[in-house]
Amino acid sequence: MNASAGRLSLWLLLTPFLLWIVLLVLVPHLQMLRVSFQVRESWDTLAWGLEQYQNFFTESYYWRTFVRTGVMSLFTTFLTLLIAFPIAWYIARLARGRAKGLLFLACLVPFWASELVRTYGWMILLRESGLFSSWLQALGWADGPVEMLYNDVAVIIGLVYNGLLFMVVPLVTTLDGMDENLVEAGYDLGGSHLTVLREVVVPWAMPGIVSGCIVVFMLTLGSYLTPILMGGKDSAWFTGQIFTQFITRFNWEQGAALGVLLLVLSSLIVWLGLKLSGQSLRKVMG
Amino acid sequence: MIRSVPRSRWFDGLYLAYLAAFFVYLALPLTVTAVFAFNDAPFPSLPWKGFTLDWYLADGSGGRTGLFHDDTLLSALWVSTKIAFWVTVVSVTLGCANAVLFERLEFRGKEFLYLLMLLPLVIPGVILGVSILVFYSGMANDASRLWGVELDVFRPGMTLVVMGQVTFIATLATLVIAARLRKFDRQLEEAALNLGATPVVAWFTVTLPWLMPSIFGAAAMAFLMSFENFNTTVMLTGSDTPLTVALFNRLREGSTPVLNAVALLLMVGSALLAVMALGRSRDSA
Numbered sequence: 001m002n003a004s005a006g007r008l009s010l011w012l013l014l015t016p017f018l019l020w021i022v023l024l025v026l027v028p029h030l031q032m033l034r035v036s037f038q039v040r041e042s043w044d045t046l047a048w049g050l051e052q053y054q055n056f057f058t059e060s061y062y063w064r065t066f067v068r069t070g071v072m073s074l075f076t077t078f079l080t081l082l083i084a085f086p087i088a089w090y091i092a093r094l095a096r097g098r099a100k101g102l103l104f105l106a107c108l109v110p111f112w113a114s115e116l117v118r119t120y121g122w123m124i125l126l127r128e129s130g131l132f133s134s135w136l137q138a139l140g141w142a143d144g145p146v147e148m149l150y151n152d153v154a155v156i157i158g159l160v161y162n163g164l165l166f167m168v169v170p171l172v173t174t175l176d177g178m179d180e181n182l183v184e185a186g187y188d189l190g191g192s193h194l195t196v197l198r199e200v201v202v203p204w205a206m207p208g209i210v211s212g213c214i215v216v217f218m219l220t221l222g223s224y225l226t227p228i229l230m231g232g233k234d235s236a237w238f239t240g241q242i243f244t245q246f247i248t249r250f251n252w253e254q255g256a257a258l259g260v261l262l263l264v265l266s267s268l269i270v271w272l273g274l275k276l277s278g279q280s281l282r283k284v285m286g
Numbered sequence: 287m288i289r290s291v292p293r294s295r296w297f298d299g300l301y302l303a304y305l306a307a308f309f310v311y312l313a314l315p316l317t318v319t320a321v322f323a324f325n326d327a328p329f330p331s332l333p334w335k336g337f338t339l340d341w342y343l344a345d346g347s348g349g350r351t352g353l354f355h356d357d358t359l360l361s362a363l364w365v366s367t368k369i370a371f372w373v374t375v376v377s378v379t380l381g382c383a384n385a386v387l388f389e390r391l392e393f394r395g396k397e398f399l400y401l402l403m404l405l406p407l408v409i410p411g412v413i414l415g416v417s418i419l420v421f422y423s424g425m426a427n428d429a430s431r432l433w434g435v436e437l438d439v440f441r442p443g444m445t446l447v448v449m450g451q452v453t454f455i456a457t458l459a460t461l462v463i464a465a466r467l468r469k470f471d472r473q474l475e476e477a478a479l480n481l482g483a484t485p486v487v488a489w490f491t492v493t494l495p496w497l498m499p500s501i502f503g504a505a506a507m508a509f510l511m512s513f514e515n516f517n518t519t520v521m522l523t524g525s526d527t528p529l530t531v532a533l534f535n536r537l538r539e540g541s542t543p544v545l546n547a548v549a550l551l552l553m554v555g556s557a558l559l560a561v562m563a564l565g566r567s568r569d570s571a
Contacts, residue, residue: 005485006391013387016380021402024453025409028417035420086301087308103309110312112556113319114514116530117549120537121315124322124546129329131318161315214408222410224517229537239412239517246521252420259416263409270408281404282397 029263036257052257062241062258069238070265073220076156080163080216081209088171088208093180104172111165119226122158123149126230150232158226163216170215170284174208175201210277211284214270221266238262316553323546353547362532366513369444369528373451373512378505380452381459382497388460389467406454415521418450443524450518455511459504466500467493506563510556 039049056062091103110118125131126148136142148154182204186196202209227237242262245255274281326338345355353359388400406414422440429435439445470493478488516530523531529548536545 010391013383016383020380028421031421032417110316112560113553116533121319124318222412256420259413263413266410
């Protein structure tokens with residue numbers, strides 16, 4: 001290929017990429033940032049100002065929900081990692097042949113159903129007229145209907161359920177490539193289970209752990225259906241407030257400011273996670 | 287902890303029990319949803335009143351309207367299908383172009399552009415929807431107010447939903463296709479060129495067939511993710527409601543077994559699509 005043909009193909013391929021990134025990602029986000037600094041004075045006049053951000057810090061309802069959402073998302077991510085790790089270990093290292101493929105597939109199956117369907121399934125199980133309640137009564141362990149839905153535990157159960165696949169897959173992928181001799185060497189050198197896990201297995205699996213945690217954290221922080229449908233009256237979720245501003249109040253300026261704050265929070269935590277674990281975005285996502 | 291290291295029996299037993307509990311946890315909500323699509327009672331809960339197909343077939347005469355006679359849900363299903371079709375076409379095309387761009391060409395700023403390409407994965411879906419709404423719908427409002435020009439494509443509706451979903455689905459399609467292109471033996475392409483093929487002919491007869499399994503995989507994934515998306519979609523949808531949003535609205539009114547019927551249909555549809563994609567990629571692997 002000569003130089004001009006090379007240039008031509010570069011531009012031919014670069015154009016759709018740039019159109020996509022610029023028109024669908026960069027420009028809309030910059031506009032959202034701009035709108036968040038606007039204050040509506042009347043229906044058609046706007047002024048610059050920090051009012052939307054002031055509202056966030058002065059109204060405790062906003063920032064309390066913000067902190068709550070962040071903390072619960074981190075907790076969910078950690079819990080998902082704890083639950084998924086032994087499963088991933090079994091699939092990657094202990095299961096053989098057909099069992100390995102089948103178990104892996106079994107982890108994928110629930111995610112062919114949408115988040116709405118999964119949440120609905122949990123609602124049928126947990127609510128007052130639900131299955132768990134009926135079973136408890138049938139076993140004689142409860143006298144009347146038991147409400148297990150609409151509380152934080154229910155929300156966490158649903159969120160962990162939604163995140164599992166995105167934790168199991170990267171973990172299995174990294175653990176699959178591990179050399180078992182490393183683990184044996186760890187034991188031969190006198191390491192206990194815990195030492196080997198901490199010094200050999202976890203460092204090796206780090207890219208998978210980080211990539212799983214980032215995806216699960218993002219999904220949890222940005223989820224709407226699970227916390228809204230399974231949470232109680234006073235268990236607000238930050239995305240819920242963004243939806244309220246846009247859909248029920250038509251207050252785009254406030255909604256944009258809340259959106260920017262959510263984006264800052266998620267970027268900050270993802271960046272911190274990458275820094276603390278010494279990984280790069282390219283390595284864990286690409 | 288590995289096969290060659292001896293473990294105690296109670297540890298093994300505990301581990302297996304944990305595995306079993308995990309898979310029960312995975313399967314339970316979906317199984318329950320599927321089963322109650324056939325319960326002959328107006329509310330999806332115990333006791334079991336017997337098997338019925340009413341929640342699919344009833345035509346409304348007996349006080350029950352099954353899925354196949356529910357016009358709202360059926361038209362929502364059709365809207366979702368159209369959206370998913372366009373999202374798939376655009377995302378997979380973009381994914382192919384991006385894969386070649388990042389795997390084959392060298393240019394300045396490549397590393398930076400690659401990071402930009404990954405960016406949509408670390409932005410919550412709600413924000414993707416909100417930003418597109420603010421920019422495009424805001425633009426339509428301004429154009430109408432200032433110049434009296436109606437840019438109806440940029441009002442909330444199917445076009446915006448497709449744009450919003452493409453934003454992140456294109457990244458996923460790129461990653462899937464690029465991973466396969468990376469494993470391609472470039473000597474095959476060079477052989478085609480040596481034998482007199484033009485670069486375009488070589489691409490279509492040698493490289494593209496190699497990429498086909500990943501293109502099918504990416505297409506199936508794009509279709510499913512589009513069909514199931516809620517967070518980005520709900521911000522951008524107009525009067526023609528897609529299925530997830532319609533289901534959500536129904537669910538807020540209260541649950542009926544028709545919702546279970548739709549859920550089961552979706553699960554079966556997704557499973558078929560996934561099995562087809564898996565089968566195709568296995569045939570040619």
